[in-house]
Amino acid sequence: MPADAVDAITAQWAEVRPDLETAPMAVYGRIYRIARAMGDRMDKEYAKFGIGRGEFDVIATLRRSGEPYTLSPRQLSATLMLTTGGMTGRLDKLEKAGLLSRSPDPNDRRGLRVSLTEKGLKLVDESVTAGLAAQTEVLTSALDESETAQLSALLRKLLAAH
Numbered sequence: 001m002p003a004d005a006v007d008a009i010t011a012q013w014a015e016v017r018p019d020l021e022t023a024p025m026a027v028y029g030r031i032y033r034i035a036r037a038m039g040d041r042m043d044k045e046y047a048k049f050g051i052g053r054g055e056f057d058v059i060a061t062l063r064r065s066g067e068p069y070t071l072s073p074r075q076l077s078a079t080l081m082l083t084t085g086g087m088t089g090r091l092d093k094l095e096k097a098g099l100l101s102r103s104p105d106p107n108d109r110r111g112l113r114v115s116l117t118e119k120g121l122k123l124v125d126e127s128v129t130a131g132l133a134a135q136t137e138v139l140t141s142a143l144d145e146s147e148t149a150q151l152s153a154l155l156r157k158l159l160a161a162h
Helices: 005-016 023-047 053-064 073-080 084-096 118-142 145-161
Strands: 100-105 108-116
Touching: 005 023, 023 053, 023 118, 053 073, 053 084, 053 100, 053 108, 053 118, 073 084, 073 108, 084 100, 108 118
Parallel strands: none
Antiparallel strands: 100 108
């Protein structure tokens, strides 16, 4: 397997600090670079649908919640780890685009409910399909099914240790 930029960085460290064990740097450096590259790729995919990753996250969260594809702004904020101000900006943009609607919460007169519109449902289904196709393309260009499953399991284990 050819060397990559992370190999060059760890080799430089080995040269100037041979006492350091740089294996963790190599692992996390690659995870970071992959995440950044795929984030850029996903931005391009979602841009084809007139949305960014942030907007996708909101409508995808509503879609994953199941019918009637409705959550409170607080539930969305908690799921997406956003401040209420950050959530409001995304909701405003998505509502203006006709992808979701806000209505009073029938169980809490101070609360709101956020729901996907038909247009939003169609767009999220199309964009998630396109995003998964891009992710699949990258994975299958480098790994077989077994390797993909193994990588997923190892990353799950690493994430659980965090």
